[in-house]
Amino acid sequence: MTRFASLMHGRGAGGLVALQSLALLPPLGVSLWHGGTATLGILIAALLVVLIWDYAFAALRHRRFEPHGLTTAAIFTLFVPADMPLWHLVVVLSLGCVIGERIFGGRGFAFLSPATVALALALLSLPDLTLIPPSPALALACLPGAALLLATGLLSLRIALSFLVVMILVLGVSSFETAIILLTTSSVALVFLICDPTSAAVTSWGRVLHGALAGGLAWVFAGVGDGPPGAGALVFAALMASLMAPLIDHIVLSFNAWRRQRHHG
Amino acid sequence: MMSDPLLPSPVPVALLGRDYPGLRPRAVVAEGEVVAPGQVLFHDVKRPEIEFVSPIRGRVASIGFGPRRTLSAIVIEPAEGGPASPANMLPEGGDLRTYLLSRGLWPAFVTRPYGGPPDPEARPDAIIVSAVPARGSALDPQAILSDRQSDFADGMNALTELTEGPVHLCLAAQSTIPIPANPRIKAHRKRFARDWHRPGGQVARLHPVGPLGQVWTIGYQDVVAIGSIRRTGIYDPIRTISLHPEGRARAQIMQAPLGADLRTLFAADGALSPELEPRSGPHGHSHPAAYMGRHHLDAALAAVSAPRRPTGPQPLIPLTGLDRALPAHVQAVPLMRALSIGDLEACARLGCLDLLEEDVVPLTALCASGTNYERCLRDVLDQLQKDAA
Numbered sequence: 001m002t003r004f005a006s007l008m009h010g011r012g013a014g015g016l017v018a019l020q021s022l023a024l025l026p027p028l029g030v031s032l033w034h035g036g037t038a039t040l041g042i043l044i045a046a047l048l049v050v051l052i053w054d055y056a057f058a059a060l061r062h063r064r065f066e067p068h069g070l071t072t073a074a075i076f077t078l079f080v081p082a083d084m085p086l087w088h089l090v091v092v093l094s095l096g097c098v099i100g101e102r103i104f105g106g107r108g109f110a111f112l113s114p115a116t117v118a119l120a121l122a123l124l125s126l127p128d129l130t131l132i133p134p135s136p137a138l139a140l141a142c143l144p145g146a147a148l149l150l151a152t153g154l155l156s157l158r159i160a161l162s163f164l165v166v167m168i169l170v171l172g173v174s175s176f177e178t179a180i181i182l183l184t185t186s187s188v189a190l191v192f193l194i195c196d197p198t199s200a201a202v203t204s205w206g207r208v209l210h211g212a213l214a215g216g217l218a219w220v221f222a223g224v225g226d227g228p229p230g231a232g233a234l235v236f237a238a239l240m241a242s243l244m245a246p247l248i249d250h251i252v253l254s255f256n257a258w259r260r261q262r263h264h265g
Numbered sequence: 266m267m268s269d270p271l272l273p274s275p276v277p278v279a280l281l282g283r284d285y286p287g288l289r290p291r292a293v294v295a296e297g298e299v300v301a302p303g304q305v306l307f308h309d310v311k312r313p314e315i316e317f318v319s320p321i322r323g324r325v326a327s328i329g330f331g332p333r334r335t336l337s338a339i340v341i342e343p344a345e346g347g348p349a350s351p352a353n354m355l356p357e358g359g360d361l362r363t364y365l366l367s368r369g370l371w372p373a374f375v376t377r378p379y380g381g382p383p384d385p386e387a388r389p390d391a392i393i394v395s396a397v398p399a400r401g402s403a404l405d406p407q408a409i410l411s412d413r414q415s416d417f418a419d420g421m422n423a424l425t426e427l428t429e430g431p432v433h434l435c436l437a438a439q440s441t442i443p444i445p446a447n448p449r450i451k452a453h454r455k456r457f458a459r460d461w462h463r464p465g466g467q468v469a470r471l472h473p474v475g476p477l478g479q480v481w482t483i484g485y486q487d488v489v490a491i492g493s494i495r496r497t498g499i500y501d502p503i504r505t506i507s508l509h510p511e512g513r514a515r516a517q518i519m520q521a522p523l524g525a526d527l528r529t530l531f532a533a534d535g536a537l538s539p540e541l542e543p544r545s546g547p548h549g550h551s552h553p554a555a556y557m558g559r560h561h562l563d564a565a566l567a568a569v570s571a572p573r574r575p576t577g578p579q580p581l582i583p584l585t586g587l588d589r590a591l592p593a594h595v596q597a598v599p600l601m602r603a604l605s606i607g608d609l610e611a612c613a614r615l616g617c618l619d620l621l622e623e624d625v626v627p628l629t630a631l632c633a634s635g636t637n638y639e640r641c642l643r644d645v646l647d648q649l650q651k652d653a654a
Binding site: 008009010011012013014015016063064105106107108109152153154155156157158197198200202203204249252253256257260263 | 473475577578579580581582583584585586587588594596598599614615616629630631632633634635
């Protein structure tokens with residue numbers, strides 16, 4: 001705990017971005033292995049876009065340049081198809097970076113995850129776009145990163161578990177195979193979008209409610225069916241849950257304050 | 266001349282302003298004067314009934330002031346001579362409160378909210394005695410109390426005279442410390458409460474402080490000192506403490522006076538080196554210090570820590586570990602946000618009145634923003650206290 005404390009202490013969002021980038025390396029490797037040069041092209045274009053915005057805002061605000069967009073580009077690459085037109089990528093990723101994060105002051109000051117915003121904007125404005133669902137290999141590659149983020153306190157077990165419990169309940173998962181399918185489809189979105197610490201609820205019960213809300217919304221957005229939610233439904237669920245996170249925290253804190261007041265009479 | 270209580274090897278001591286926030290001392294001794302253990306050194310300007318006494322026989326080496334004539338530190342170096350130690354007993358039917366105030370045992374209490382010694386005429390809703398070893402501490406309260414059981418029982422019974430409310434005795438789950446037979450003394454054991462080993466967690470669980478409430482906390486060795494002064498009339502400044510030099514598996518348990526010079530203690534142990542600095546306080550809640558804190562029983566020798574100074578404003582990253590650092594009912598991230606912007610109303614609503622600086626030390630260590638939450642909490646508590654008055 002103390003070792004880790006010195007790792008994060010006073011580093012701002014740098015420590016978060018470094019650890020998340022490390023967690024993203026294995027799934028990114030799998031994605032590149034599958035997609036080949038086309039995916040590599042998407043990754044390079046996405047990195048260029050986010051780094052240009054990071055640099056532009058650092059220069060305009062007279063701050064040190066910090067490549068916080070690395071994780072945004074990596075998560076974006078994991079979801080979008082390799083044949084996405086370049087100008088689509090530039091527009092949605094720019095909007096995601098700027099209105100999802102940079103105008104609020106950068107990573108850690110915003111209340112949404114820029115990757116979620118970019119993906120949601122892509123889905124809303126590009127009707128032909130279908131996000132690619134994670135393959136079993138990609139889902140498996142998320143595990144070491146999830147373990148790292150869990151150990152360093154950047155992934156809340158409360159959110160992840162309550163999301164999965166709600167999913168299991170609403171989908172009526174009973175067999176081992178369907179559970180594996182659920183874990184595979186929700187892997188990347190759960191670890192890197194829904195559980196993103198900067199855009200999730202921060203109170204203990206708030207985290208439980210946040211995960212449950214994301215699970216319920218994913219089910220609704222997927223059409224209230226029996227099948228596991230697609231990548232699009234998960235992205236919208238993550239976005240809506242993030243938007244609701246401050247309200248959830250407010251409700252939890254009001255309840256706590258009410259209970260405290262009642263205790264003191 | 267009364268003989269001094271049996272002292273371990275002589276060691277310089279200090280009374281530190283850090284332990285008494287906002288205290289402005291009026292010294293009754295001068296620099297260079299030789300004082301006896303238990304002799305009054307100074308009292309509080311605002312509350313002159315509260316007397317502070319010397320833990321050892323020695324020469325007053327320096328009286329240091331901080332901002333606005335608050336106490337910085339009074340250092341006493343061991344020396345021979347000086348007057349006899351005061352040894353007046355509490356007269357039959359005398360007022361215990363006045364006795365403790367005049368004999369220097371009042372500062373053993375810490376009030377919540379706001380910290381520091383309680384007001385001389387205050388009556389707390391409850392007194393909480395902590396006999397739970399700090400996490401990672403080598404001290405075993407049961408062993409320490411085993412040969413001082415009657416003093417401990419006397420001290421516990423004395424505490425019931427200071428409050429109309431209960432006196433809570435917090436024990437480790439497996440503890441078999443005998444509990445004095447007094448209906449007002451309530452013993453508590455908690456096995457699975459992760460915040461049970463800290464006064465902050467004990468207050469939060471047994472008697473959370475409202476805006477109008479007041480709870481005092483005191484350590485088990487201070488309760489023994491109260492029992493002992495009632496029996497003998499002699500002030501007992503000796504505490505059993507544990508020293509944890511970095512990289513050594515075994516802690517050293519020794520007897521030392523209150524406020525002992527940590528470098529001298531560690532040097533005697535042969536553990537001192539230039540890369541290491543002494544820290545006072547329980548593991549995870551300690552701070553670099555030259556002298557042992559008034560309410561501390563643990564000290565460590567750890568690598569020198571230089572705080573990282575971030576450039577420009579840095580965000581707060583809501584790590585899950587932040588919640589584990591605080592008493593269970595306090596939500597860390599909202600409190601940290603409220604503290605860092607000095608939002609008094611929100612801080613009070615989030616339970617900051619239950620907390621003192623030492624409780625939020627881990628937040629400073631864990632937070633990516635580099636904010637000093639101890640200082641923020643002290644400012645907020647001072648302001649809330651001023652508003653409440």
